[in-house]
Amino acid sequence: LVCLIISSMMGLTVLADDFDWSRFPCVTPDSVLLPPGQAKSDVWYYPKQRGDYIAGANLSISDEGNGTIGIFAQTLTHYPIDKCRMRVYLDRWYENKNAWENLDYWDITFLKENEESGVLTMPTIYFHAYDLPTGYYYRLRGLHAIWVNGTTEGFSTQTDGIKLIK
């Protein structure tokens, strides 16, 4: 119980600093469905509207086998930043509805105070999601937001859909 309470408090400190992700919508109705056997969709985005800080972003989904997907997200900047938040959505393609539906999402926060060098330059996360039903298409959508010197910039990314077959 104590552990749960402490865990909840740690989560709240993050959520208290809420961010209006709707300013940077990444929801799109379409994504390419890659042919079965394409085990990875890897996108590098470089903003068309150049901000001062965000230089680009990477988002990658990969079939790691046994219903496991690998999720890679990275935000690249022109200058060191104070903070970065990335939100990664996992969507599944429902053939009968002909639509993508969100299954889950994760928020990740990076702070320069937590860097060994005190400089935040390349926030990156790589993790796995397990026990997903195979035989279906999945895609990722990413939101990338940075804070520096009182300025905020946001950016969105989206992968193609890959079919989990391994």
Next chain:
Amino acid sequence: VNGKDKPPSEDDLIKNIMQDAFGMSSRECLKEYEEAEEHPDLSPELQAPSNGYQRIKDIIDLEGIPSYAETKGNKIVRIKKIMRPLVAVAIIGSVMWIFAMGAAGQKFYGYRSRIRSDIGNNVVWNNDSALVKVTAEEEAYEAIYEQLGIAVIQLSYKADGMQFEKVIIENGHSNMQFLYGDAIINFSQVNSNVAKSDNIISDPNESQEIPNEWLQKDINTNHHIIDSNSVEYNAILEIDGEIYHLYGVFDDENEFIKIVQGLSFYKK
């Protein structure tokens, strides 16, 4: 002490007991057991009665046989006394473990996750694996070569004051960062030979070809004005399906051009 006076071993004792009890050796016992298992006796008189449990319970209720918990009452109390400090230690340990986890997670990136639904429980964060702990540029090239197995390109020329900061290699990607004044110069090298779909989505501006004699290629470059004072330059090239991308803010375009001209294959 001669052999006859030697005390019997445990095996001998067991053998003797079995001989006394069943009149047969252990091997004979085992054989009989196996035969019984293969040909079980299904006689009705050997079957358990269908209401056996209820009959036992009735006997307990009738004769007032104390329950297991009642007979072990003293032991339970003693265990509780022992468990109290153990539970306290477990809670303190758990709390320390949580903080330790937080510290470990924050070591390099300081991420925190918010997991929304039940499948979120099936997520494992392994962010530390992304950071290759090298301090020297040379080691970074070596690590990229070892982990991605691609032809690695190095920066043979660097602008004055441009210093290697770090490298992240993960999931077929590598990105080296250099600090140049206040700015960051990124150099990505990506293995695209695995089954995947690589998309580079950008807005090609007016481009310029810069010849590179080391790679025997004309390298496509372009630039973007990112604010009133800064210009981002970038160069993208593809060699045997691998993608290489150098980009960053430079005050002096000539420095960027010299870096592009100095790109060469890394050799150990």
